[in-house]
C-alpha cells in the first residue's frame with residue numbers, strides 16, 4: 001500500500017488527503033493471522049511540516065475473519081485503527097531505532113504502519129461476543145446455541161466454600 005507524495009513534498013504546509021483501497025490477505029497479531037473479508041480501505045492524510053518531514057495519518061477499519069477462542073465458532077471481527085507517523089526523505093532502510101520512517105522518491109509505503117496499527121487493535125480475548133458462553137466441558141455443545149443436560153461437575157474439595165458467608169461484607173453494607 002503506497003501513497004503518492006510527489007506534490008505534497010514540494011510545499012511546506014501543504015496537506016493532502018486520499019483514500020486507498022487494496023486487497024490484503026490478512027492481518028496478524030501474536031502470530032495469529034486474521035484473513036480479511038473485504039479489501040482494506042485506508043484514509044490517508046499527509047502533511048508537509050517542513051525540513052523534509054512528512055507526517056502521515058492513517059485511519060480505517062479492517063474487516064477480518066476470526067475464530068472465537070471460547071466457543072470455536074468463526075465470526076466477523078472489525079479492526080478499527082488509527083496511527084500517525086513521521087517520514088523523512090532519507091536514503092537507507094527503515095530503522096527500528098529511529099522514531100520516524102524513511103522514504104525516497106515519490107511514494108511512501110504504508111504496509112508496515114497499517115499492519116501494525118490494525119494488528120494492535122486485535123483484542124486480547126478474541127471472542128465472538130463479550131458474553132460468549134463457550135462450549136460445555138462435558139459434551140462440547142455450543143452453549144450459545146443450545147443448552148445440554150450435563151450436570152455441572154463440582155469439585156468436592158471446593159464444596160465447603162459454597163456455604164461460607166462473608167461477615168465483612170454485611171458490616172460494610174451497614175456502614
Ligand SMILES: [Zn+2]
Nearest residue numbers: 068071128132
Ligand atoms: Zn464464542
Ligand SMILES: [Zn+2]
Nearest residue numbers: 136139148150
Ligand atoms: Zn453438555
